[in-house]
Amino acid sequence: MENKETFVKKLRSSGLRPTKQRLEICKVLYERDKTFHFTIEELSKILKKKSKKSISLATIYNTVHAFKNKNYLKEISINSNKSYFDTNVSNHHHFFNESTHELIDLKDTDVGVIKIKKKIPGKKIKSVEVLVKISS
Amino acid sequence: MENKETFVKKLRSSGLRPTKQRLEICKVLYERDKTFHFTIEELSKILKKKSKKSISLATIYNTVHAFKNKNYLKEISINSNKSYFDTNVSNHHHFFNESTHELIDLKDTDVGVIKIKKKIPGKKIKSVEVLVKISS
DNA sequence: ACTTACATTATAATGATTCTAAAGTAGTGT
DNA sequence: ACACTACTTTAGAATCATTATAATGTAAGT
Numbered sequence: 001m002e003n004k005e006t007f008v009k010k011l012r013s014s015g016l017r018p019t020k021q022r023l024e025i026c027k028v029l030y031e032r033d034k035t036f037h038f039t040i041e042e043l044s045k046i047l048k049k050k051s052k053k054s055i056s057l058a059t060i061y062n063t064v065h066a067f068k069n070k071n072y073l074k075e076i077s078i079n080s081n082k083s084y085f086d087t088n089v090s091n092h093h094h095f096f097n098e099s100t101h102e103l104i105d106l107k108d109t110d111v112g113v114i115k116i117k118k119k120i121p122g123k124k125i126k127s128v129e130v131l132v133k134i135s136s
Numbered sequence: 137m138e139n140k141e142t143f144v145k146k147l148r149s150s151g152l153r154p155t156k157q158r159l160e161i162c163k164v165l166y167e168r169d170k171t172f173h174f175t176i177e178e179l180s181k182i183l184k185k186k187s188k189k190s191i192s193l194a195t196i197y198n199t200v201h202a203f204k205n206k207n208y209l210k211e212i213s214i215n216s217n218k219s220y221f222d223t224n225v226s227n228h229h230h231f232f233n234e235s236t237h238e239l240i241d242l243k244d245t246d247v248g249v250i251k252i253k254k255k256i257p258g259k260k261i262k263s264v265e266v267l268v269k270i271s272s
Numbered sequence: 273a274c275t276t277a278c279a280t281t282a283t284a285a286t287g288a289t290t291c292t293a294a295a296g297t298a299g300t301g302t
Numbered sequence: 303a304c305a306c307t308a309c310t311t312t313a314g315a316a317t318c319a320t321t322a323t324a325a326t327g328t329a330a331g332t
Contacts, residue, residue: 017329019279040319056281061320077267079213079220081289081319095256104256112251116268118242120231123270130266131213132252134259153298155310176288192312197289217288217320 014070021055025063029073035088037076037103040064076103077129093130106132150206157191161199165209171224173212173239176200212239213265229266242268 007026008018016022028046029036038046040060048054064085067073076084078096084103086094093111095104114128143162147154164182165172174182176196184190200221203209212220214232220239222230229247231240250264 017278019328021280058282058321059280062279075215077213077215079211079215083215083319095254095259097256097259098262106252106254110252110254112253113248114250114266115248116242116246117248118231118246120233120240120270123231123233123272126234126269126271128266128268130250130264132264133262134256135262136259153309155297157311194290194313195311198310219288 010072014072016066016070021059022063024051024055025060025067029067029087032087035086035105037084037086037105039082039084041082078103078131091127093132095132095134098133098135106130146208150208152202152206157195158199160187160191161196161203165203165223168223171222171241173220173222173241175218175220177218212267214239214267227263229268231268231270234269234271242266 004023007023007030011018011022011026024047025043028043028050040057043064044055044057044060047060064073068075068085071089072087074086074089076086076094078084078094080101086103086105088105090108092108093106095106096102097104111130114130116125116128140159143159143166144154147158147162152158160183161179164179164186176193179200180191180193180196183196200209204211204221207225208223210222210225212222212230214220216237222239222241224241226244228244229242231242232238233240247266250266252261252264
C-alpha cells in the first residue's frame with residue numbers, strides 16, 4: 001500500500017523517470033496487500049481493463065525488465081513458455097500448481113534450511129530456489 | 137552404457153516403435169557414463185555431426201517429448217527461452233551456471249533434506265526441485 | 273522555452289516450439 | 303513375400319512470446 005509520491009521517489013532514486021505508464025504499472029503491481037505473481041500477458045490484461053488509453057506491450061516488457069533489474073521484481077524459474085514475475089523480491093520459494101499454472105508463495109520459514117553440501121570451485125552461489133510442483 | 141537391443145526393448149515395452157531416428161537419438165542420450173543435460177538445439181547439433189542423413193527438427197522435438205512422457209527424460213525448471221532436459225530422471229537438484237548456461241547435477245545427498253512445512257488442501261506434492269544459481 | 277537524453281509506441285523481426293498434411297515405415301495378419 | 307493399417311517422419315508453415323527498430327513524445331535541467 002503505497003501512494004503515487006512514494007512511487008515517484010522510488011523511481012527517481014533508481015534513475016528511472018516516473019512516467020505516466022510506469023506509475024500506472026506501479027499501481028497495479030504494488031498497491032496490494034499480498035504479493036503478486038504474474039506473466040506479462042496477465043499484467044497486460046489488467047492494465048487494459050484499468051485504463052482507457054492502453055499501454056503498449058513493448059512498454060510493459062521494458063518496464064517489467066527495468067523493475068527486475070532494479071530489484072523491484074523477481075523472475076521465477078519455471079519451465080513454461082512464459083516468464084513469471086513476483087513482486088516479492090525477498091528470498092523465498094514457490095508452489096507451482098501444474099493444473100492451473102498458479103504460483104503460491106512459500107515463506108522462507110515454510111521451508112526447512114537448505115544445505116548445499118557441494119561446492120563448485122571459483123563459483124559463487126547467487127540464489128537457491130525451491131519449486132514445489134503440486135496438482136490435485 | 138547400453139546396446140541397441142536394450143534400446144529396442146525399452147522402446148517396444150513402452151509402446152514406441154524403435155525407428156532408426158529414435159535409436160540414433162537413444163545412442164546420443166544414453167550411451168554415456170555421466171548424465172547428459174541438453175537443449176533441443178544442442179542435441180540437434182550433435183545429431184547433425186554424428187550422421188550424414190540428418191534427423192528432422194520436428195522429429196527431435198517429438199522424440200524428446202515422447203521420452204519425457206515415458207519418463208526417460210526429465211525437463212528442468214529454469215527460466216530461459218529454451219527448455220532443458222536431463223537424462224537423469226531420478227529425484228535430484230541442479231546448479232545452473234548463469235555465465236555459461238550450463239547445468240550441473242546435485243546428487244540427492246548433496247542437498248540436505250528439504251522440509252515443506254506448508255500444505256495446500258486437496259493438492260499433492262508432485263516434485264520438489266532446488267535450483268542453485270551460480271556464477272563466477 | 274530550449275535542449276537533450278530518456279521513454280513510448282506501432283510495427284517488424286526473431287527464435288523456439290508446435291502444427292499440418294503428405295510421404296514413409298513398422299508390425300500384424302494373410 | 304504381400305497387403306493393410308496405424309504409427310512416424312518430414313519439410314514447411316504457423317504460432318506465440320519476446321526483442322529490436324526507428325520514429326515520435328516527454329521529463330527535467332539549463
